[in-house]
Amino acid sequence: MPSSPSPAEIPSDNGPGSHAPATNKNAWMRGTASKAFFIMMLALLPLALASMASSIWSLRSSAQERYDFLAAAARQDAGRLSTDIQTIRTALRMTSGVLVTDNSSGDICARLQNLFAAMTLPEGINVAIFDRDGKVRCQSTYDAGMMIDAWKKHRPVMDQEMGDIMLSPELNGLLIRSASRDGSFLALALYRHKALQQLTHDYHEQPSQNRHGQSLALLHGGAFLPITPLINSKDNAPVTTIDAPVADTQLILRLQSTNIVTLNSQWIWLLMPLFLWVAAVFLGWLVVRWLLIKPLMALNHEVAAYVPGQILHPPHLSRLASGEIIELGNHFHMMSHSVAAHEEQMQSALDRQTRLTREVHHRVKNNLQIISSLISLHWRAASDPQAADAYLSIQRRVDALAVVQRNHYAGLDEELGLRARPMMNEIASALKMSARVQSGQAIDIAVDCDDITLHQDVAAPIAFMTAELADQVIEHAPEGLFTLSLLRLENDQSRARFALSAPVFRRAEETENASPTELYERVLTGLARQLRTPLGYNAEAGEYHLLVPITG
Known part of the structure; x- marks a missing residue:
């Protein structure tokens, strides 16, 4: 029975010429886990790209909404400031007009101050x-001299460029000018910094803190007055600047705001779909590896090491392994039981068949020996010399076949075929003995044989050919x-050249009676046809030859 290949002899699926180092180097790329990894990567890539596009659109939409909100807030604050300035102007003009018509109006200044306190803060x-003489007719608790000094200092500029409004950094406020219709009274109002801070809701409760990264400032000509603390320039966050003009004035209300979402945060938000994509692919790869690949690799190792006749035990798998793979391992285990039982039955049948074959060959060998003995008895009892020679000729053929059978019987256990050299030497010895009995002299037989093996179906025709031509040698030229x-x-290790040569074969065509030679050649041609090979003849060398297959 042929032996099963060991695990080392089982060919891998890497194709011819594959080597272990290359397999180890490229095993991950060719493995199922890597294929699943790339498939999931390609499958989830459109979702990741769609999520990135959605993130970009969300960031842009959020930035636009924030800009629109800040622009609306700046316009609202500018509108409130414009309303306050217009109210202050109107109140100053009306008060100046009252003072022109009624100098004794004593509580007009108090009412004006109460109006302004109600508008903003006390x-x-x-x-x-x-008045025209520079006498103060109405004033607040604030030093009016500073106001008049600031007005006188910037009066040329106000008259030519700025009109009735001027930013005064030294007074830390917005200076508003008005006058009576006849010009006899000049009214100045200082919109102080703490009142300007009321324009933004961020400073209603804690005006000293810039909680939301926003700042307000007034610009007028070359003057600049911050209403709220400026944004820290050391921050790397992007700053949005919006200028809103104050109606009917040359004032510009500038709103600056830092983006709460920093550039790094935006990049994180933008790349988060990619991170999630890689994480999902890696998690899927881990799931495939732990649930499928590792259990399959363990089962593959056991199957690769399996030898028919043995019991395959399923590998110990973790609880994470796929139930189908565990069931497959159990099926392999049951299948190995069936194969082992079948192998045992086949081995038993093969042993029985081998014993029967040996018995048949043994009986054939004994029967040939009996036939040879019977022919010998008839030869000894024959009174006619021609009949005796005929018995010896038949006995030589039977003995040649018996030699083949005996050598084949001896080589049954090796299962390699029949060894040609011992067979040829034994046939030559039997022919020498038969020739001595028949002609009274021994013939000279030379054997040149390589150590090769033959199939029985090839050895029998060779033995018959040898015995057939030996008759001609013994009869005509012993x-x-x-x-x-x-x-x-x-040039062909699977075949051998079999040749029989003698001087009598060279002289056969020169004899007058060629009928025996024709009979021998007809027999040889029939045996060569049985071997499916042509019979060659060299008349000059006196040689018959043909090519025969060998088994080893």
Whole structure:
């Protein structure tokens, strides 16, 4: 029974010429886990790209909404400031008009101050009204001299460029000018910094803290007055600047705001779909590896090491392994039981068949020996010399077949075939003995045979050919050299050249009676046809030859 291949002999699926180092180097790329990894990567890539596009759109939409909100807030604050300025102007003009018509109006200044306090804060707007002589006719608790000094200092510029409004950094506020219709009274109002801070809701409760990264400032010409603390320039966050013009004035209300979402945060938000994509693919790869690949690799190792006849035990798998793979391992285990039982039955049947075959060959060998003995008895009892020679000729053929059978019986256990050299030597010895009995002299037989093996179906025709031509040598030229050769071909290790040569074969065509030679050649041709090979003849060398297959 042929043995099963060991695990080392089982070919891998890497194709011819594959080597272990290359397998280890590229095993991950060719593995199922890597294929699942790339498939999931490609499958989830559109979702990741769609999520990135959605993130970009969300960031842009959020930035636009924030800009629109800040622009609306700046316009709202600018509108409130414009309303306050217009109210202050109107109040100053009306008060100046009252003072022109009624100098004794004593509580007009108090009512004006109460109006401004109601608009913003107490002392949020300070007032000073002067006549033509520069005498203060109405003033707040704030030093009116500073207001008049600031007005005189910047009066040329206000008259030419700025009109009735001027930013005064030294007064830390917005200076508003008005006058009576006849110009006899000049009214100045200082919109103080703490009142300007009321324009933004961020400073209603804690005006000293810039909680939301926003700042307000007024610009007028080259003057700049921050209403709220400026944004820290050391921050790397992007700053949005919106300028809103104050109606009917040359004032610009500038709103600056830092983006709460920093650039790094935006990048994190933008790349988060990619991170989630890689994480999902890696998690899927881990699941495939732990649930499928590792259990399959363990089961593959056991199956690769399996030898028919043994019991395959399923590997110990973790609880994470796929139930189908565990069931497959159990099926392999049951299958190995069936294969082992079948192998045992086949081995038993093979042993029984081997015993029967040996018995058949043994009986054939014994029967041939009995036939040879019977022929010998008839030869001894024959009174006619021709009949006796005929019995010896038949006995030589039977003995040649018996030699083949005996050598084949001896080589049954090796299962390699019949060894040609011992067979050829034994046939030559039997022919020498038969020739001595028949002609009274021994013929000279030379054997040249390589150590090769033959199938029985090839050895039997060779033995018959040898016995057939030996008759011609013994009958016509027993004194000549009879050469038997069986040599392996150098260019074809699966075949050998069998040749029989003797001088009598060379002289056969020169004899007058050629009928025996024709009979021998007809027999040889029939045996060569049985071997499916042509019979060759060299008349000059006196040699018959043909090519025969060998088994080893």
